Amino acid sequence: MRTPLRPLAHILPARLRGENTDRIEAENIRQRHEEMRDRARARAESRLLFVAVLFLAGFSVIGARMTVLASSEAVEPQASASSASIVAQRANIVDRNGRVLATNLITNSLYAQPQQMIEPERAVTELVKIFPDLDQKRLLKDFTGERKFLWVKRKISPEQQQAVHEIGEPGLLFGPREMRLYPNGRLASHILGGASFGREGVHSAEVIGTAGVEKAFDDYLRDPALEGAPLQLSIDMTIQSAMRRVLDGGMKLMNAKGATAILMKVDTGEVISLVSLPDFDPNTRPRVLTEGDASDSPLFNRAVQGVYELGSTFKIFAAAQALELGLVNPNTMIDTKGPMRWGRYKIRDFHDYGKTLSVTDVIVKSSNIGTARMALNIGAKRQKEFLKGLGFFDPTPVELVEAPGAKPLLPPKWSDISTMTISYGHGMAASPLHLASAYATVVGGGTLVKPTLIKARGVTKGPRVMSERTSAMARSMLHQVVERGTASFAKGTGYAVGGKTGTADKPKTRGGGYYDDKVIATFASAFPMNDPEYVLVVTLDEPSENSGKKPRRTAGWTAVPVAAEIVKRTAPLLGLRPIETGPETGVTTVKY
């Protein structure tokens, strides 16, 4: 009900009294305004309250949801269609063509809870029948003693599991185990390394890499975000198998105690094949030697861990640097009159090569004196820089856990005599893998090549170490070594092979000079020589070829024939076109 501002009931008496009626109106207006103000405030307050309640509700919903999320156990979303649910906790390792090198297999582990056992004595005798390697006395002591829990076997096969079931002992229990399996056995043992169990529980166990790629890529292989995408190596299984077979035969034929071969792609530095013999089966990885020489263990990777003086294979680096610096050209005559005296040292050649030889012939005939003279011209400082540029001062960057430990051995003081001996590969030791990447750098156009075990997605050129022209001259020299020099056994493979031999006496392990009858024979080569695509380094440990009257130990007689056989076997598999042979030497045509 709206009250009038000037109600007659008040106005008329006021007029009679002679009062100002405006005051009544003003009073009424004031009252009305007060009412309006009170209403507005009440409305505003109620709105504020409403908003506050809304906020409170919102925050409590969020808070409640957070509490629920924090306190409840995580459940996999069932409704969403997950593309790949992970089965294996560790990704596979495959070769460059996708063939499996390492995978997982679900097996069982066997454990015992002795307090639940009914006939522990019978269980022990039955178990020993199934697993003859178990210690019966020890097991009986464990089963009848205080122990509440013990592992009997880490991995058992389904047949063994059935046999244990048939014992019928309730105290013998099984837990699922994921086991790492290397289906190819010894094939790529040093590359793959091996795996073992980390933290173990009854229901599952961690599989961790113990060596090689398995350890180097442990985090990658176990990363669940990758959803089990396999790790693809640069290794080619077919080539690896062929090379291992040939090298194994060659090692036995040459009576060597160890051998290693590396086949590397020149443009990318990918290691296509890497074999070190003797090797082992990564499925049953042998124990690490606790005493004696680590290099006698089959676990020792000669290609990466073995640092050897690699002998005359180093000569091409001195020649290439002299060419690069413009000190010589391939036809410059070098004084090779021997023996060369330097202080109290004498440098000799294997044979006397006369008074002078051209630079090419110094390499072809492998003259120590000629190389030493070139190195003296280059000087210690520049030689050091050059070898450093080729990667001879640091461990190889290859993705093996053993690689960083294999640091090249350098002379403590780089004197003139060191400069001279290092130019022909003595007084400094490096691994065959160092040599392979340095040769790839030299023959592949002069840009640094870094070795890798991971399949490359494209070619990335490293920093330039020498000019394209020097690289071409070095290629020609290496080819001539095979055509008319120390590596003539590498002729007739059907491919243009070029390379340099190197025979170095083995240093005595306790110091004090070198053995007379123990050598490291190396052949570092590349093929096809007109446009090198692959570098092959073969190193034999203590070879001796006994078909002649006296045992022959030089690389030309031992490492080169093995390398030639490897080229013969692998180059066709690599899809390389053989050199054009005339009709008389005969491409055999296949008729149906």
Place this chain on the structure above:
Amino acid sequence: MRGLLFGLFALVVMGMAYWSYSENYKTRDSLRTATALQREIGASRETLAVLQAEWAYLNRPERLADLADLNFERLQLLPITSSQFGTVTQVAFPPATFDIEELTGSIEVRGQVADQSSPDGDYP
């Protein structure tokens, strides 16, 4: 009028309740199917992994080489050598006329070896 509206509203509410009830059951059913399928996929993957491992084991180069040696009399397989590569000039052009009518079962593939002595490749 009002009563009619209320009645209609009540009917709509009942209809919605029935619909959401049935949807709820359908969803639960689908979830059960999905879980079962996922379990099946998991089991299949496990089997697949085992089969792949077995395939890799049976196809290991060592075993294949031994098998090739064992069956040499039948297969006569030898390692590939560089002498098995030929040049394009050794492959003869196919004959100009080609009689399709004669194709009855298997096709015999036959190439003629070019005469190497003639440098320009005089194909017979």
